[in-house]
Structure formats: C-alpha cells, structure tokens
Amino acid sequence: MGNIFQYEFMRRALLVGMLVAVMVPCIGLVIVLKRMSMIGDALSHTSLAGVAAGLISGINPIASAIVFCTASALSIDYLRRKLPDYAEIAIAVMMSLGIGLAGIFSGFVKNAANFNTFLFGSIVAVTDFELILITVVTIIVVGLFILLYKELFYITFDESAAKLSGVNVNLVNVVFMIMTAVTVSVAARTVGALIVSSLMVLPVACAMQIAKSYKSTLFTSIAFALFFTLSGLSLSYYLSVKPGGAIVLIGVATFVVLLPIKRGIRKTVLL
Amino acid sequence: MKKIEVKRVSYCYQNMCVIEETDFSVNQGDFTAIIGVNGSGKSTLMRLLAGLMQPQTGSVTLFDNDGQVLKNTAKIAYVAQNAGNLHSSFPATSMEIVLAECIGEIGWFKRPGRQHREMAMNALKQVGMEKYANTQISEMSGGQQQRIMLAKALMNLPELLLLDEPTSALDNAFSRKFYEILKDLNVNQGITIVLITHDLAMARDYVDRIFCLEEATLIELDKDQVEEELRHRHVHHHLQGDN
Numbered sequence: 001m002g003n004i005f006q007y008e009f010m011r012r013a014l015l016v017g018m019l020v021a022v023m024v025p026c027i028g029l030v031i032v033l034k035r036m037s038m039i040g041d042a043l044s045h046t047s048l049a050g051v052a053a054g055l056i057s058g059i060n061p062i063a064s065a066i067v068f069c070t071a072s073a074l075s076i077d078y079l080r081r082k083l084p085d086y087a088e089i090a091i092a093v094m095m096s097l098g099i100g101l102a103g104i105f106s107g108f109v110k111n112a113a114n115f116n117t118f119l120f121g122s123i124v125a126v127t128d129f130e131l132i133l134i135t136v137v138t139i140i141v142v143g144l145f146i147l148l149y150k151e152l153f154y155i156t157f158d159e160s161a162a163k164l165s166g167v168n169v170n171l172v173n174v175v176f177m178i179m180t181a182v183t184v185s186v187a188a189r190t191v192g193a194l195i196v197s198s199l200m201v202l203p204v205a206c207a208m209q210i211a212k213s214y215k216s217t218l219f220t221s222i223a224f225a226l227f228f229t230l231s232g233l234s235l236s237y238y239l240s241v242k243p244g245g246a247i248v249l250i251g252v253a254t255f256v257v258l259l260p261i262k263r264g265i266r267k268t269v270l271l
Numbered sequence: 272m273k274k275i276e277v278k279r280v281s282y283c284y285q286n287m288c289v290i291e292e293t294d295f296s297v298n299q300g301d302f303t304a305i306i307g308v309n310g311s312g313k314s315t316l317m318r319l320l321a322g323l324m325q326p327q328t329g330s331v332t333l334f335d336n337d338g339q340v341l342k343n344t345a346k347i348a349y350v351a352q353n354a355g356n357l358h359s360s361f362p363a364t365s366m367e368i369v370l371a372e373c374i375g376e377i378g379w380f381k382r383p384g385r386q387h388r389e390m391a392m393n394a395l396k397q398v399g400m401e402k403y404a405n406t407q408i409s410e411m412s413g414g415q416q417q418r419i420m421l422a423k424a425l426m427n428l429p430e431l432l433l434l435d436e437p438t439s440a441l442d443n444a445f446s447r448k449f450y451e452i453l454k455d456l457n458v459n460q461g462i463t464i465v466l467i468t469h470d471l472a473m474a475r476d477y478v479d480r481i482f483c484l485e486e487a488t489l490i491e492l493d494k495d496q497v498e499e500e501l502r503h504r505h506v507h508h509h510l511q512g513d514n
Contacts, residue, residue, distance in 0.1 A: 033361060033362075147379075147380045148380075149382075150371065150374055150377070150382070150383070151374065151379075153363075153367070153371060154371040154374055157361065157363065157368065157371060158351075160323055160349075160351060161349070161351070161371075161372075161423075162371075162374070163323065164321060164322070164323060164344055164347065164349055165344070165371075165372060165374050165375045166344055166374065166375035167374055167375075207362075208360060208362050211362055212362070212364065212405070212407050213362065213363060213364045213367055213405070213407065214362055214363040214364075214367050215367070216362075217362040
C-alpha cells in the first residue's frame with residue numbers, strides 16, 4: 001500500500017477532516033458545558049430525515065439536511081425555554097421526531113446505498129461542491145464563534161447573569177442553535193450521522209481532563225479533534241476500516257487513557 | 272435618598288402567593304438583610320429586585336446615586352444562590368469568570384482589554400483572591416467560589432449589590448470574613464447591599480436593617496425583635512440537641 005498522500009481523494013479527506021475537526025469542537029464545547037450533549041444525536045438523526053427528504057425530492061441532501069436540522073434546533077430552543085427544567089425532554093422529543101421521519105422517508109429512497117453513506121459518512125468520497133460547502137460553513141461557523149466568544153462563554157456559565165449584564169441571550173441562543181444545526185448537517189455528511197455527536201463530545205471530554213481554563217479547553221479540544229480525525233483517517237487507509245468508526249474509537253480510547261490521569265491529579269491535590 | 276422602592280408588589284406561583292401587596296424600600300448606602308424560612312419567597316423577591324422577574328402587580332423601582340431611575344443594569348450586581356455552572360467541573364479560571372462581567376461595557380464582538388484585566392484583578396484583590404486568578408474555579412472550595420462570584424459582582428463597580436445566600440457554603444469563620452469584606456464595601460465604597468441569609472447572628476453583627484419575609488409579607492425587625500428571635504432559635508437548637 002502506498003503513501004497516504006499520493007491519492008487525491010485521501011488528500012481531500014484529510015483537508016475535510018481538518019476543517020470538521022476545527023469547527024465541531026467549537027460547538028461541542030458549549031454543548032457539553034450546557035449539559036446538552038444529546039443535542040448532537042437529536043440533530044444528526046433529524047439530518048438523516050433531511051437527507052432522505054432531499055434524496056426523494058431531488059434536492060441536494062446536505063441542503064435539505066441543513067433545513068431540517070435548523071428547524072429542529074430552533075424547536076429544541078423554543079421547547080427548552082418553555083420547559084426550562086426539562087431541557088432534555090425537548091431534545092428527546094425532537095430526536096424521536098427525527099428518527100421517526102428518517103425511518104419513514106428512508107423507505108421511499110430509491111438508492112439505499114447512497115442513503116447509507118450518510119449513516120457512517122463518506123469522508124473519502126467528498127465531491128467538489130461538498131468541499132466548497134464545508135469550507136464556507138467552517139469559515140462562517142468558526143468566525144461567528146470567535147465573534148460571539150464572550151457572549152457564549154457567559155451564557156454557558158450563567159444565563160441569568162448574562163441577561164442581567166445586557167447580553168441578548170435569546171438572540172445568541174438562536175444564532176448558536178443555527179450554527180449547531182449547520183455544523184451537524186455538514187459533519188454528518190463527512191463523518192456520518194451516527195458519529196457526529198461523538199466527535200462533538202469526545203474531544204471536549206478529553207480536553208476537560210487536562211486543560212486549566214475555558215480558552216485552553218477550546219484549543220485542546222480542537223487539537224484532540226485533529227488528532228482523532230487524522231489518526232482515524234490514517235488507520236482507515238492502512239487497515240481498510242470505515243473512517244468514521246476509526247475516528248470515534250480513537251477518541252474513546254484517548255478518553256479512557258486520560259480519565260485516570262485527572263483522577264490521579266485530583267487525588268494528589270486533595271492529599 | 273431611596274435606592275430601591277417596592278410598591279404593592281405581589282407574586283404568586285399557581286395557588287400560592289409568596290409576596291402579597293408588599294411595600295418595601297432601601298435607602299442609598301443601606302446594608303440590608305432579608306431572612307425567612309425556606310420556600311418563603313426570598314429568592315423570588317431578590318429576582319424581582321434584580322429585574323430578572325417582573326411583579327404580577329405593583330412596581331419595583333431602582334434609583335442611581337443621583338436619585339434618577341436606574342436604567343443601566345451594569346450598576347446592579349446580582350449573585351444568585353448557587354450562581355453559575357459551578358456544580359460541574361466547569362473549565363474556567365477565576366479571571367475568565369470575573370472578566371465575563373465586563374460584557375455590557377465592552378459591547379458586541381469586542382474583546383476585554385488590559386484595563387478590563389486590571390479591573391478584574393482589582394475585584395479579585397478586594398475579596399482577597401488575587402493569587403487564584405489563574406486557578407480553575409471548579410478546583411476551589413465552596414467559600415473560595417463564593418468569593419470569586421463576589422469579585423465578579425464587583426467588576427463593574429456596582430452601586431447596588433444583591434446577594435442570595437452568599438455564605439451558605441461557608442463555615443462560621445469564613446462567613447465572618449465574608450461579612451467583613453461586605454461591610455468594608457458598604458462603608459468605604461458606599462455600595463448599597465441587600466442580601467438573603469439564614470444566619471441571623473451574623474446579620475445582627477454586620478447589617479443595618481433586617482427584614483423578615485413571612486406569610487408573603489415583609490416586616491422590618493427592630494433590635495429587640497432580632498434578639499428575641501435569636502434567643503428563640505438558641506432555645507430551639509438546645510431542645511433539638513437534648514432530644
């Protein structure tokens with residue numbers, strides 16, 4: 001087997017993987033700290049419904065996934081505000097809706113193989129259009145995240161205090177939910193709908209074991225996501241396994257290794 | 272000069288009114304404590320004062336130090352009970368958390384500058400936590416976390432400080448230290464303070480006025496009533512101990 005960089009599709013896969021690895025932890029950090037980790041699952045299942053709807057109607061499946069995901073994300077935000085003590089119910093309800101619609105719509109998709117690529121991703125078969133779309137979405141999402149950095153930090157830490165300090169909490173939350181929906185839709189195409197929420201949570205979970213501040217947690221999360229993606233792609237190339245699965249399993253293994261390290265540090269501090 | 276004026280305010284949850292037709296005012300420079308049993312509506316009252324909830328009837332008016340109606344919410348600092356995402360291992364340093372408070376002053380899309388960092392460090396110094404500026408808040412004790420939340424509240428040089436059970440996680444010695452910091456802020460910086468507490472003895476030693484929220488009504492206690500209540504609690508405590 002030759003060098004990983006000798007093939008155009010692998011160079012493209014590595015580029016797409018890096019873009020997703022920078023974008024997803026930005027969203028994941030806020031999601032994890034808001035204790036809404038399940039939102040990635042809910043939206044990725046909704047994105048599958050969007051993909052199926054797109055394949056049935058002849059619309060670009062990523063575009064229809066973005067529409068479905070955005071509607072779902074805004075509904076979760078609305079329900080979360082209406083039922084503040086039961087935010088996880090809002091997520092579970094929308095996840096059920098997404099699974100239900102995806103199940104029914106998938107029965108009408110003529111090319112089942114095409115639909116299946118969205119389940120576990122097709123990072124090594126990204127088209128020119130998708131590469132441009134992922135690049136544009138990454139620039140917009142990361143740009144908005146940088147612009148709203150302090151607002152998102154404050155809302156994540158203490159929503160009431162942020163409101164009292166003059167932050168337009170509802171507006172920032174709506175913008176963030178749209179960012180999340182778009183990120184999930186695009187990442188689902190590449191790493192797979194069933195894996196995207198793992199890529200949202202695992203790098204952040206690993207970073208929280210070693211980082212000392214919010215900013216360093218963000219950068220460490222991105223570093224971990226890059227490591228998982230690049231090593232997962234390499235593993236998939238040399239061992240001929242699915243890239244999405246390899247990426248996530250490396251993430252889980254890293255987390256398992258890091259967990260006792262943090263416990264050890266805490267124990268030492270307490271002693 | 273009045274700082275807070277509450278007029279005929281009511282607030283009810285379903286069939287239970289926790290505040291009913293209540294009048295109450297706080298003067299500029301007052302150090303005021305509100306006591307009451309659990310579930311009596313103290314936190315609701317505090318959220319009404321902070322403007323985080325609106326009264327169902329009546330009005331809450333806050334005034335600035337010139338006697339004008341206060342519109343700049345940055346001049347009000349509110350520290351909620353169990354404020355912030357501290358129950359989890361929230362990965363943020365004290366400096367990051369205190370700096371968050373300058374968001375109203377900086378505005379959209381801008382970053383805190385050197386002067387904001389200096390203001391944050393000053394706020395940390397005021398509560399004796401400057402050494403912990405770069406320490407992750409989740410690694411601190413409950414008392415240290417509450418001092419960080421107080422530093423965050425002081426970041427914008429507030430005129431009015433609203434604190435919901437700020438010493439609930441502290442033992443007696445740290446509680447006293449915390450009250451001394453508050454008294455210093457009140458006396459030397461003229462900050463009007465309203466706090467909720469269960470610690471009546473500490474309130475007696477440090478605050479100017481004590482109100483009791485009972486049966487949806489706020490009653491000011493005079494010195495004799497405070498001493499009587501303390502004696503009653505002391506006896507009750509001993510009787511419980513004997514049993």
